[in-house]
Amino acid sequence: MTKQRELIISILKQSDRHLTADEIFFLAKLKMPSIAMATIYNNLNAMNEAGLIKRLHIDGVADCFDKIVEPHDHLLCDKCGKISDIQLPSLSDTLEEHIGAEIEDYELTVHYVCPECRRAPRRR
Amino acid sequence: MTKQRELIISILKQSDRHLTADEIFFLAKLKMPSIAMATIYNNLNAMNEAGLIKRLHIDGVADCFDKIVEPHDHLLCDKCGKISDIQLPSLSDTLEEHIGAEIEDYELTVHYVCPECRRAPRRR
DNA sequence: TTCACTGCAAAACGTTTGCAAACAG
Protein backbone atom coordinates (compact mmCIF):
# COMPACT_ATOMS: atom_id res chain seq x y z
CA MET A 1 0.00 0.00 0.00
CA THR A 2 1.86 3.01 -1.31
CA LYS A 3 0.95 6.70 -1.21
CA GLN A 4 0.23 6.53 -4.91
CA ARG A 5 -2.25 3.73 -4.48
CA GLU A 6 -3.92 5.50 -1.57
CA LEU A 7 -4.25 8.61 -3.69
CA ILE A 8 -5.77 6.72 -6.61
CA ILE A 9 -8.23 4.99 -4.31
CA SER A 10 -9.26 8.26 -2.73
CA ILE A 11 -9.81 9.82 -6.15
CA LEU A 12 -12.02 6.95 -7.17
CA LYS A 13 -13.93 7.08 -3.89
CA GLN A 14 -14.53 10.80 -4.07
CA SER A 15 -15.74 10.78 -7.63
CA ASP A 16 -19.35 10.27 -8.51
CA ARG A 17 -18.48 9.62 -12.13
CA HIS A 18 -16.76 6.93 -14.11
CA LEU A 19 -13.22 8.13 -14.60
CA THR A 20 -10.84 7.30 -17.40
CA ALA A 21 -7.22 6.54 -16.62
CA ASP A 22 -6.39 9.91 -18.07
CA GLU A 23 -8.81 11.76 -15.80
CA ILE A 24 -7.45 9.90 -12.80
CA PHE A 25 -3.95 10.82 -13.92
CA PHE A 26 -4.90 14.47 -14.16
CA LEU A 27 -6.53 14.54 -10.74
CA ALA A 28 -3.64 12.63 -9.19
CA LYS A 29 -1.11 15.05 -10.69
CA LEU A 30 -2.78 17.90 -8.83
CA LYS A 31 -1.91 16.32 -5.51
CA MET A 32 1.26 14.52 -6.50
CA PRO A 33 2.87 16.11 -9.54
CA SER A 34 5.54 13.44 -9.84
CA ILE A 35 3.11 10.59 -10.39
CA ALA A 36 3.43 8.69 -13.66
CA MET A 37 0.81 7.33 -16.01
CA ALA A 38 2.38 3.89 -15.67
CA THR A 39 1.69 4.01 -11.95
CA ILE A 40 -1.93 4.83 -12.58
CA TYR A 41 -2.29 1.86 -14.88
CA ASN A 42 -0.26 -0.42 -12.61
CA ASN A 43 -2.61 0.27 -9.77
CA LEU A 44 -5.82 0.27 -11.73
CA ASN A 45 -4.91 -3.03 -13.34
CA ALA A 46 -3.90 -4.55 -10.02
CA MET A 47 -7.11 -3.41 -8.37
CA ASN A 48 -9.15 -4.56 -11.32
CA GLU A 49 -7.62 -8.02 -11.13
CA ALA A 50 -8.14 -8.10 -7.39
CA GLY A 51 -11.79 -7.27 -7.96
CA LEU A 52 -11.63 -3.98 -6.06
CA ILE A 53 -12.72 -1.95 -9.06
CA LYS A 54 -14.15 -2.77 -12.44
CA ARG A 55 -12.80 -1.79 -15.80
CA LEU A 56 -15.43 -0.77 -18.32
CA HIS A 57 -15.01 -1.01 -22.06
CA ILE A 58 -17.55 1.21 -23.73
CA ASP A 59 -17.77 2.23 -27.34
CA GLY A 60 -15.07 4.48 -28.77
CA VAL A 61 -14.58 5.98 -25.32
CA ALA A 62 -11.40 5.23 -23.39
CA ASP A 63 -11.74 2.60 -20.70
CA CYS A 64 -13.36 3.77 -17.50
CA PHE A 65 -12.91 2.49 -14.00
CA ASP A 66 -15.89 1.86 -11.81
CA LYS A 67 -15.60 1.78 -8.04
CA ILE A 68 -18.78 -0.27 -7.83
CA VAL A 69 -17.93 -3.93 -8.30
CA GLU A 70 -21.35 -5.35 -7.59
CA PRO A 71 -23.05 -6.49 -10.79
CA HIS A 72 -24.91 -3.63 -12.37
CA ASP A 73 -25.61 -2.19 -15.77
CA HIS A 74 -24.80 1.04 -17.54
CA LEU A 75 -26.76 3.73 -19.21
CA LEU A 76 -24.90 5.67 -21.86
CA CYS A 77 -26.15 8.94 -23.29
CA ASP A 78 -25.41 8.95 -27.02
CA LYS A 79 -25.42 12.75 -27.11
CA CYS A 80 -23.17 13.80 -24.24
CA GLY A 81 -21.43 10.51 -23.48
CA LYS A 82 -22.39 10.50 -19.82
CA ILE A 83 -22.38 7.09 -18.19
CA SER A 84 -24.77 6.28 -15.36
CA ASP A 85 -25.11 3.19 -13.24
CA ILE A 86 -28.39 1.36 -13.21
CA GLN A 87 -29.50 -1.57 -11.19
CA LEU A 88 -31.72 -3.82 -13.24
CA PRO A 89 -33.07 -7.18 -12.16
CA SER A 90 -30.42 -9.81 -12.83
CA LEU A 91 -30.62 -11.52 -16.17
CA SER A 92 -28.28 -14.35 -15.20
CA ASP A 93 -30.94 -17.00 -14.77
CA THR A 94 -32.80 -15.99 -17.91
CA LEU A 95 -29.59 -15.94 -19.90
CA GLU A 96 -28.42 -19.34 -18.65
CA GLU A 97 -31.77 -20.79 -19.52
CA HIS A 98 -31.66 -19.41 -23.04
CA ILE A 99 -28.05 -20.26 -23.68
CA GLY A 100 -28.14 -23.63 -22.01
CA ALA A 101 -24.78 -23.15 -20.33
CA GLU A 102 -23.39 -21.60 -17.23
CA ILE A 103 -22.45 -17.98 -17.72
CA GLU A 104 -19.64 -16.16 -15.99
CA ASP A 105 -20.93 -12.67 -16.22
CA TYR A 106 -22.54 -10.26 -18.62
CA GLU A 107 -22.33 -6.65 -19.65
CA LEU A 108 -25.37 -4.67 -20.53
CA THR A 109 -25.02 -1.15 -21.83
CA VAL A 110 -28.14 0.74 -22.72
CA HIS A 111 -27.93 3.60 -25.18
CA TYR A 112 -30.34 6.46 -24.77
CA VAL A 113 -30.52 10.21 -24.70
CA CYS A 114 -30.38 11.53 -21.18
CA PRO A 115 -33.05 13.91 -19.87
CA GLU A 116 -30.72 16.94 -20.10
CA CYS A 117 -29.82 16.29 -23.72
CA ARG A 118 -33.40 15.50 -24.57
CA ARG A 119 -34.47 18.88 -23.28
CA ALA A 120 -31.67 20.85 -24.92
CA PRO A 121 -30.34 18.89 -27.88
CA ARG A 122 -27.05 20.67 -28.35
CA ARG A 123 -23.69 19.18 -29.33
CA ARG A 124 -22.86 16.79 -32.17
CA MET B 1 -18.90 2.04 -55.16
CA THR B 2 -15.25 1.19 -55.75
CA LYS B 3 -13.58 -2.17 -56.27
CA GLN B 4 -12.10 -1.88 -52.81
CA ARG B 5 -15.48 -1.44 -51.22
CA GLU B 6 -16.90 -4.34 -53.21
CA LEU B 7 -14.04 -6.52 -52.04
CA ILE B 8 -14.50 -5.59 -48.41
CA ILE B 9 -18.22 -6.27 -48.62
CA SER B 10 -17.63 -9.67 -50.21
CA ILE B 11 -15.14 -10.59 -47.50
CA LEU B 12 -17.64 -9.69 -44.82
CA LYS B 13 -20.42 -11.57 -46.57
CA GLN B 14 -18.37 -14.71 -47.03
CA SER B 15 -17.13 -14.86 -43.47
CA ASP B 16 -19.04 -16.65 -40.76
CA ARG B 17 -16.97 -14.98 -38.06
CA HIS B 18 -16.60 -11.51 -36.64
CA LEU B 19 -13.58 -10.07 -38.35
CA THR B 20 -11.22 -7.42 -37.07
CA ALA B 21 -10.01 -4.67 -39.38
CA ASP B 22 -6.68 -6.42 -39.45
CA GLU B 23 -8.16 -9.73 -40.54
CA ILE B 24 -10.15 -7.99 -43.24
CA PHE B 25 -6.96 -6.23 -44.32
CA PHE B 26 -5.13 -9.54 -44.55
CA LEU B 27 -7.88 -11.21 -46.56
CA ALA B 28 -8.22 -8.19 -48.83
CA LYS B 29 -4.47 -8.11 -49.51
CA LEU B 30 -4.69 -11.64 -50.88
CA LYS B 31 -6.97 -10.45 -53.67
CA MET B 32 -5.73 -6.89 -54.01
CA PRO B 33 -2.17 -6.54 -52.73
CA SER B 34 -2.12 -2.79 -53.16
CA ILE B 35 -4.99 -2.14 -50.77
CA ALA B 36 -4.21 0.05 -47.78
CA MET B 37 -5.29 -0.22 -44.17
CA ALA B 38 -6.70 3.29 -44.39
CA THR B 39 -9.02 2.15 -47.15
CA ILE B 40 -10.24 -0.70 -44.97
CA TYR B 41 -11.05 1.69 -42.16
CA ASN B 42 -12.51 4.31 -44.49
CA ASN B 43 -14.96 1.79 -45.83
CA LEU B 44 -15.74 0.05 -42.58
CA ASN B 45 -16.39 3.38 -40.90
CA ALA B 46 -18.53 4.60 -43.76
CA MET B 47 -20.57 1.40 -43.79
CA ASN B 48 -20.87 1.45 -40.03
CA GLU B 49 -22.22 4.99 -40.11
CA ALA B 50 -24.58 4.07 -42.91
CA GLY B 51 -25.87 1.18 -40.81
CA LEU B 52 -24.76 -1.48 -43.27
CA ILE B 53 -22.51 -3.19 -40.75
CA LYS B 54 -22.02 -2.93 -37.01
CA ARG B 55 -18.83 -2.18 -35.18
CA LEU B 56 -18.36 -4.18 -31.99
CA HIS B 57 -16.26 -3.03 -29.07
CA ILE B 58 -15.48 -5.97 -26.90
CA ASP B 59 -13.04 -6.17 -24.04
CA GLY B 60 -9.30 -5.93 -24.78
CA VAL B 61 -9.98 -7.39 -28.22
CA ALA B 62 -9.63 -5.18 -31.29
CA ASP B 63 -12.88 -3.91 -32.73
CA CYS B 64 -14.80 -6.40 -34.82
CA PHE B 65 -17.20 -5.78 -37.64
CA ASP B 66 -20.49 -7.60 -37.76
CA LYS B 67 -22.37 -8.01 -41.01
CA ILE B 68 -25.58 -8.59 -39.09
CA VAL B 69 -27.15 -5.27 -38.28
CA GLU B 70 -30.36 -6.61 -36.83
CA PRO B 71 -30.39 -6.29 -33.06
CA HIS B 72 -28.82 -9.32 -31.46
CA ASP B 73 -26.52 -10.15 -28.61
CA HIS B 74 -23.08 -11.66 -28.26
CA LEU B 75 -21.61 -14.57 -26.46
CA LEU B 76 -17.93 -14.25 -25.64
CA CYS B 77 -15.81 -17.17 -24.53
CA ASP B 78 -13.45 -15.95 -21.82
CA LYS B 79 -10.98 -18.73 -22.59
CA CYS B 80 -10.52 -18.67 -26.35
CA GLY B 81 -12.03 -15.28 -27.16
CA LYS B 82 -14.50 -16.63 -29.69
CA ILE B 83 -17.51 -14.44 -30.31
CA SER B 84 -20.86 -15.94 -31.24
CA ASP B 85 -24.11 -14.30 -32.15
CA ILE B 86 -27.16 -15.07 -30.11
CA GLN B 87 -30.72 -14.04 -30.59
CA LEU B 88 -32.35 -13.44 -27.25
CA PRO B 89 -35.84 -12.11 -26.74
CA SER B 90 -35.69 -8.33 -26.96
CA LEU B 91 -35.22 -6.50 -23.73
CA SER B 92 -36.19 -3.12 -25.13
CA ASP B 93 -39.62 -2.96 -23.55
CA THR B 94 -38.42 -4.24 -20.20
CA LEU B 95 -35.54 -1.78 -20.23
CA GLU B 96 -37.69 1.20 -21.16
CA GLU B 97 -40.09 0.30 -18.42
CA HIS B 98 -37.31 0.12 -15.83
CA ILE B 99 -35.49 3.21 -17.00
CA GLY B 100 -38.58 5.26 -17.63
CA ALA B 101 -37.26 6.70 -20.85
CA GLU B 102 -37.08 5.77 -24.48
CA ILE B 103 -33.94 3.82 -25.31
CA GLU B 104 -32.05 3.92 -28.59
CA ASP B 105 -30.43 0.57 -28.44
CA TYR B 106 -28.55 -1.71 -26.11
CA GLU B 107 -25.56 -3.99 -26.12
CA LEU B 108 -25.54 -7.23 -24.25
CA THR B 109 -22.39 -9.30 -24.12
CA VAL B 110 -22.49 -12.52 -22.17
CA HIS B 111 -19.26 -13.99 -20.87
CA TYR B 112 -19.01 -17.73 -20.59
CA VAL B 113 -16.75 -20.64 -21.37
CA CYS B 114 -17.65 -22.24 -24.67
CA PRO B 115 -18.31 -26.00 -24.90
CA GLU B 116 -14.94 -26.68 -26.58
CA CYS B 117 -12.97 -24.87 -23.89
CA ARG B 118 -15.06 -26.42 -21.17
CA ARG B 119 -14.19 -29.88 -22.41
CA ALA B 120 -10.49 -29.22 -22.94
CA PRO B 121 -9.46 -26.28 -20.81
CA ARG B 122 -6.25 -25.40 -22.57
CA ARG B 123 -4.79 -21.97 -23.24
CA ARG B 124 -4.39 -19.06 -20.86
C1' DT C 1 -14.05 17.05 -65.87
C1' DT C 2 -15.13 16.68 -61.37
C1' DC C 3 -15.13 15.12 -56.94
C1' DA C 4 -14.88 11.30 -53.96
C1' DC C 5 -11.81 7.65 -52.91
C1' DT C 6 -7.31 5.51 -52.80
C1' DG C 7 -2.54 4.47 -51.05
C1' DC C 8 1.06 5.97 -48.38
C1' DA C 9 3.36 7.64 -44.46
C1' DA C 10 3.12 9.77 -40.39
C1' DA C 11 0.68 10.88 -36.33
C1' DA C 12 -2.57 10.11 -32.69
C1' DC C 13 -4.45 7.51 -29.12
C1' DG C 14 -4.71 4.55 -25.16
C1' DT C 15 -2.11 1.25 -22.98
C1' DT C 16 1.89 -1.64 -21.76
C1' DT C 17 6.71 -2.64 -21.08
C1' DG C 18 11.74 -2.63 -19.47
C1' DC C 19 14.60 -0.89 -16.35
C1' DA C 20 17.20 1.52 -12.72
C1' DA C 21 16.27 3.95 -8.61
C1' DA C 22 13.22 4.51 -4.51
C1' DC C 23 10.58 2.79 -0.99
C1' DA C 24 7.50 -0.16 2.13
C1' DG C 25 7.44 -3.77 5.20
Next chain:
DNA sequence: CTGTTTGCAAACGTTTTGCAGTGAA
Protein backbone atom coordinates in the same frame (compact mmCIF):
# COMPACT_ATOMS: atom_id res chain seq x y z
C1' DC D 1 17.42 -6.25 3.87
C1' DT D 2 14.35 -7.90 0.30
C1' DG D 3 10.88 -7.64 -2.79
C1' DT D 4 7.56 -4.61 -4.61
C1' DT D 5 6.48 -0.34 -6.69
C1' DT D 6 7.79 3.87 -8.73
C1' DG D 7 8.93 7.23 -12.62
C1' DC D 8 10.64 7.62 -17.01
C1' DA D 9 10.98 6.74 -21.73
C1' DA D 10 10.29 4.04 -25.25
C1' DA D 11 7.40 0.53 -27.57
C1' DC D 12 3.12 -1.31 -28.66
C1' DG D 13 -1.27 -2.25 -31.38
C1' DT D 14 -5.03 -0.04 -33.21
C1' DT D 15 -7.12 3.64 -35.50
C1' DT D 16 -7.07 8.17 -37.69
C1' DT D 17 -5.18 11.85 -40.42
C1' DG D 18 -3.13 14.81 -44.32
C1' DC D 19 -2.20 14.87 -48.79
C1' DA D 20 -0.99 14.08 -53.57
C1' DG D 21 -2.39 11.14 -57.11
C1' DT D 22 -6.13 7.93 -59.15
C1' DG D 23 -10.25 6.48 -60.86
C1' DA D 24 -15.44 6.39 -61.02
C1' DA D 25 -19.31 8.76 -62.90
